[in-house]
Amino acid sequence: MRADNDVHDEWLWGWDATPGIVSVWADNSGRGTVWRRLGASGALVSESVTFRPWLLLDALHDLQHLGSALGLEGDASTKFTYRELKGSGALRFLVSGPDSQSLTSALFDGASRRLGRSIKHIRDLDENTALMLAPEEQYLVATGRTYFRDLRFNQLRRLQFDLETTGLNATVDRMFMVAFRLPDGELKTIESATNDDKGEAQLIRELIAIIKDADPDVIENHNLHGFDVPFLHTRAQKLRVPLQLGRTSHRNLLTRGSRRGAPSEFDRSRRVRYVAPGRELIDTLDAVRRYDFSARDLPSHGLKAIARHFGFAGPEREYIRGDQIFHTFQTDPARVRRYALDDVIEVEQLARMLGGAAFALARMAPRRYERLADAGAATGVIDPLLVRAYIRAGQALPGFAQGDGTTHTGAALHLFATGAAHRVVKADVASLYPSLMRQYRIGPSRDTLGAMLALVDRLVEQRLAAKTRAKNAEAGSAERYTYEATSAAMKLVVNSAYGYLGAGGSLTRFADVHAANEVTRRGRETLALMCRELAARGVTLLEADTDGVYFAVPESWTEADERRIVAEVAALLPPLVQLEFEGRYAAMLSHEPKNYALLTYSGKLILRGVAFRSSRAEPFGEAFLRKAIAGTLVGDVVGVRDAFMQTISAIRNREMPTHSVSQKVRLTKTSEQYLDVRESRREISYEALLSAGRTRWSIGERVRVYRTQGGGASVVEEIEDAKDAAIRADNRDYDAEYYVRLLRDSFAARLETAYTAEDFETLFSDPRQPSLFTVNIARIHPILTKLSSA
DNA sequence: TCATACCGGGG
């Protein structure tokens, strides 16, 4: 008998060594195609495969009518065969046939007769009666194959393309340009010769020819599934141009259901994503969302903002506002070409930077790469792994369980003090929930194989190994990249194991709210223990959330003292729960739970939470707030007062550029819709557009608006660079007193916890309303208030 | 005014 570790590795990685699979396609005929890229030469081979389509049933009664056509597995004389699986799970018969059409029609005949209603689709049956995977997943589970074995990310042939169109609505707007980055790095654009059906149809044919010629394994773009592919599909349908984007003979794209897809053309209530068999359509927006789900540090999910955030936007990067692109093309087409090529260049870098996790997942889970790129980690990755593990082990799969009404309980959140604190330390437990699951062996009760905990154990162990290998590999090397991506993917799966437990019973087969509650209970217990033991060692607790604590230490302590007490408390926790010294800060402004500012020892200010970060905030207020928080945290109260006075005087003297007082808004009504309701309710955004002479606009457009003297409103051009705003001439007819009030009531108000009420009044008093007292700002000190409730 | 429904992106 083999060691558990070998079995568990098969559950995680599959068991078939076939290398280089870059795409798999199968249908219900029991035939499929596997495309592989050969390591040494990089050549592509396409292999036809056959497999026996299979499904799981709770009983054989719906197939009894087959008589002698149904036999035990291994009986070569019968068309359909079955095998009974071990254990107590509900889905205990693995039935297979030569093709899934005849298999399902036999099943539907029997089920229709038994139930007295017409069963036409597997979803018409109860989920505890039958389980059938997509054809290519049946193939991958049965064979133990996975994508990308022994293949590196940079061995994939990846192509990026980006459509430039006259607008966002594919039923009325047209494509006029396509920018490409070909797999070898070549950049090119193609354009329609004429702005009519003929020109656009020819453009689509050229696009297809270029893709066919480059023959990429993967096609990438930002919002590919939300914009480019659906747009292309609609235009091609309209112009009756065949859209042969894949490697098979299908003359058009196929669809699959997807929560985040485009509305289906046949049933508007269903959302679909398009599929080009043989190629994987990868949307970098999915990778961005998945990344930001845990990182939570992206200013927006738009391509340009992300490229700037990660620092790969070139210095010469061309920017054109979306609604100006076609217009610009007519007068300066070269500029639009540069813009479109910059898009595909950035997409390639973004895909390389964030796409590795999905690439690594595709080496583990029995699903297509493009499905793993947009799947949720719980139902999208863990479920297929568990299903494969059960089939491999010959174990019956459990059915879905009805909840018993128990609700899911959450994590602990404590705010111990508000205001300004100094010498702040953050300590936290890395991957708290999976650690607790492993430490206390908390897994789904119906997982009789123990597959979930076995997978989490293997993932945590192998992730450590992958991290070490990444560290040892040369910086920037493909090897390093692969190990980092593997580590990121493993972290994603490990962290969603807990989410899987807590998901409602209707979503996942193994969901177990009692187990999830046991994890959070242990988590709250662990956090309480950490807080208690830290406080006992003389620190001032500030905020504790789920798995980490911020606290302030006495003035006399050194960094070594800080690390020593974290180590002391860490030693009190169970071995698999590892408390780490996460960072130290010169000061912290604790405002509200999950809303705080940190000042690093190198003088960098970090703002967290909605109170301090808002995309619509007026730039002058943001700038003031940063100065005032920094001043407060270093004890320069005079500097805070100066910043306040200077901001007020710049507003009143109209030295403040209009851009700085404006607010970014997103339009949600069309011009027609607003004009209908204008008389009953006026809204600043639309009034601003009207007064600027604009009578037409579209939903989703973003503009900057401000309040003018006399209660009106106006718009100001969006400017990327703040320095640009200062030198730009504008008429500065903003409502100065409104913005002075906003400065105090909205922005200065976020410093309220750092001062006594009286000092706050003094510090942020209007210089035009002289106080009865002569005030000495210099005597004011920021305060920290301990809260008794925590 | 408060609860709920919907969005995030793309030209």
Added chain:
DNA sequence: GTGTACGGTATGA
């Protein structure tokens, strides 16, 4: 074929 999260804004009772 199923993301379920998270904060913001828009909309309806």
